[in-house]
Structures are given as structure tokens and as C-alpha cells.
């Protein structure tokens with residue numbers, strides 16, 4: 001029953017409006033919500049009377065991520081496999097959304113982080129507003145940008161995806177639109193009227209949906225200090241194209257000595273504060289993602305997240321969750337402590353099957369009718 005009140009459903013002729021409804025927890029996705037969303041999306045795909053699905057959040061967030069504390073409690077109690085079930089359903093939902101045969105319109109009128117990006121960015125239309133705050137903050141949490149982020153971040157212009165994924169930098173609505181994470185920008189005061197118009201669509205043809213949203217779209221200028229200006233993008237490309245995290249930081253430090261700048265200092269500080277193991281596996285994940293379809297990315301990320309939860313190589317997820325969400329001291333003690341201590345062979349292990357575990361299986365994603373070649377799910 002909880003899942004019914006945590007994901008509200010409105011039926012408006014051929015449109016279904018789903019509202020994530022845990023506003024006190026910033027709509028963090030718990031296991032029940034993910035199962036419910038998966039069940040609803042699959043049912044709507046089969047139902048010819050449904051033409052369009054709108055996803056939005058109650059309160060000041062669209063969704064601040066996965067509901068981390070319960071999974072971390074399971075890990076602490078030695079039950080990481082319960083967490084694996086959570087991620088299996090979540091990644092399956094991301095895959096269904098990425099290959100969905102009907103348009104999904106996500107209204108990102110607030111915080112969009114981690115798992116919140118996973119349930120929106122893969123869909124066809126992503127509407128940002130003046131209230132949108134987007135981030136993939138996983139490296140500060142001892143995790144890595146997952147939910148198919150190695151697919152969508154690696155497809156951003158130049159090396160912007162590496163920058164966003166490694167530093168957890170926050171983007172506003174204009175920046176999301178500029179880099180392609182959002183498809184439209186609409187002022188929040190117009191959202192009710194837009195929603196009412198979308199409910200009259202009567203067709204799953206994306207060009208009809210696009211025409212409706214276009215009528216509400218506002219041109220947005222980037223803020224003065226945006227990381228999306230050409231000058232900063234050049235620095236991002238020069239530095240974040242480096243082969244290793246150590247080389248990225250050295251390149252940023254060299255730039256900083258030539259031209260000290262708030263943005264560079266903040267970026268270096270963010271990298272130095274994040275989990276060394278997270279940074280290294282994240283960089284490798286985004287780089288591999290450049291050459292893989294969304295299904296392959298999710299299958300690989302599932303292996304990685306199972307290693308993170310199992311905690312053989314590092315326990316940074318539990319520590320990061322403590323520092324950010326439980327004690328909120330924002331002072332995690334990472335292990336390994338330094339980037340140098342995280343050797344290549346340790347990184348390699350995150351990308352291998354979880355061996356020695358009875359009953360552990362790779363994530364299995366079924367072929368989907370409307371799978372575009374670039375999104376194909378195949379075995380690693």
C-alpha cells in the first residue's frame with residue numbers, strides 16, 4: 001500500500017501523470033517506489049489507450065536520488081544482497097525507460113540527483129525550469145555515477161560528462177539545456193498550463209508532444225559564471241580528457257597556476273574531497289560507456305555496484321553515506337585514502353563478475369522491440 005501513496009497516479013484521458021510523493025525525503029526512491037514505477041511503465045506500454053507518461057515530483061525536489069540509508073543498513077548487517085535486488089529493479093527500470101515505445105515527459109522542477117537522473121534522462125523529454133538543480137554526486141558518497149550515467153554522461157559534448165560525473169558539479173536548468181541533459185526549459189509558472197495541454201495530446205507521436213512543449217519553451221541565458229561557457233569548456237576538455245584521475249588533477253593545478261580562478265579551485269577541491277576509489281572506477285566507467293549501448297552500460301554498472309556493496313575492495317559507500325546523509329559532518333574518512341593507493345588491478349576487479357558468490361548473476365535485460373542499435377543490450 002505504501003508504494004501506492006509514494007507514487008501517485010492520475011488518469012487524464014490518454015495521459016498518465018505519475019508523481020513521486022515522498023517530499024520530506026526529497027522523493028528519494030525506495031524499493032517500493034521503483035517496483036511500482038516498473039510495474040506501471042510496463043503496463044502502460046502494453047495498454048493502447050495510454051499515449052504519454054508524465055513523471056514529476058511532489059515538493060521542492062523531482063528526486064534527490066536512491067533512498068540510500070536502508071540499503072546501507074542492509075550492508076552493515078551483512079545483507080548486501082538485499083541491496084543487489086534494489087539495484088536490479090532500478091537498472092531494469094532505467095533500461096525500460098531508455099527503450100520505451102511511448103514518450104515520457106519528466107518535469108524537473110527542483111532537485112534531480114543520482115537515481116532521479118536515472119528515471120528521467122533516459123526518457124524522451126526532460127523539462128528543466130528555473131528551480132532545477134541537477135547533479136551526479138556519487139563520488140562524494142563512495143559510489144559512482146550509475147543508473148545508466150556511464151551511457152548518458154559519456155554522450156555529453158567533449159569531456160563535460162567526465163567533469164559532471166567526477167566532481168558532482170551542480171548544473172542549473174539553463175546548463176542542462178545547453179549540454180543536452182534537458183530537452184526544454186519552461187518557467188515553473190507555466191507548468192500547470194503545459195500539463196493541461198499535454199493531457200489533450202491523443203497521440204504517442206513525439207513530434208506532436210514536442211510541438212506542445214515548444215509553445216511553452218523560454219530562451220535561457222547561461223549565468224555569468226557558468227561552466228558551459230566556451231572558455232571553461234576548453235579547460236574542461238583539456239583537463240578531463242586526460243587518461244587518469246591523477247593526470248586530470250595535475251592538469252587542473254597547472255591551469256590554476258597560470259590563471260587562478262574560483263571555478264578551477266572549486267573543481268580541484270571537489271576532486272580531492274571525493275572517494276579515491278569512486279573517482280577511479282567512475283572515470284573508467286564513463287570511458288567504457290562511450291563505446292557501449294545503454295543495456296551494456298547498465299549490466300556493467302550492476303557488476304560494479306555489487307562490488308561496491310560487497311565491500312571487499314573498499315567500504316567507502318557506508319562511510320560516504322554516514323558523512324553526507326546520517327551524521328552530516330561532510331568529513332568522510334576514505335579507504336584507500338590516496339589515489340596512488342588505488343592501483344589499476346584494484347580498479348579492474350570492479351568490472352569483473354562477482355565470483356565466489358553462490359547464486360549471484362549478472363543483470364539480465366530482455367531484448368526490447370523498439371531498441372535502437374545504439375542502445376542494444378548484449379552480454380559483456
Ligand SMILES: CC(C)(COP(=O)(O)OP(=O)(O)OC[C@H]1O[C@@H](n2cnc3c(N)ncnc32)[C@H](O)[C@@H]1OP(=O)(O)O)[C@@H](O)C(=O)NCCC(=O)NCCSC(=O)/C=C/c1ccc(O)cc1
Nearest residue numbers: 024025026028064065066067068071072113114115137138
Ligand atoms: C543537496 C540535498 C539534495 C538537499 O539538501 P538540503 O536542501 O539541505 O536538504 P536535506 O539534506 O536536509 O534533505 C532533506 C531530507 O531528505 C533526505 N534525503 C535527501 N537525499 C536523500 C537520499 N538520496 N536518500 C534518502 N534521504 C535523502 C535528507 O536525509 C533529509 O532528511 P531528514 O534529515 O530526515 O530531514 C541533500 O539532501 C543531499 O546532498 N542529498 C544526497 C544527494 C545524493 O547524494 N543523492 C544520491 C545520489 S546517488 C544515488 O541515487 C544512490 C542511491 C543508492 C541507493 C542505495 C545504496 O546502497 C547506494 C546508493
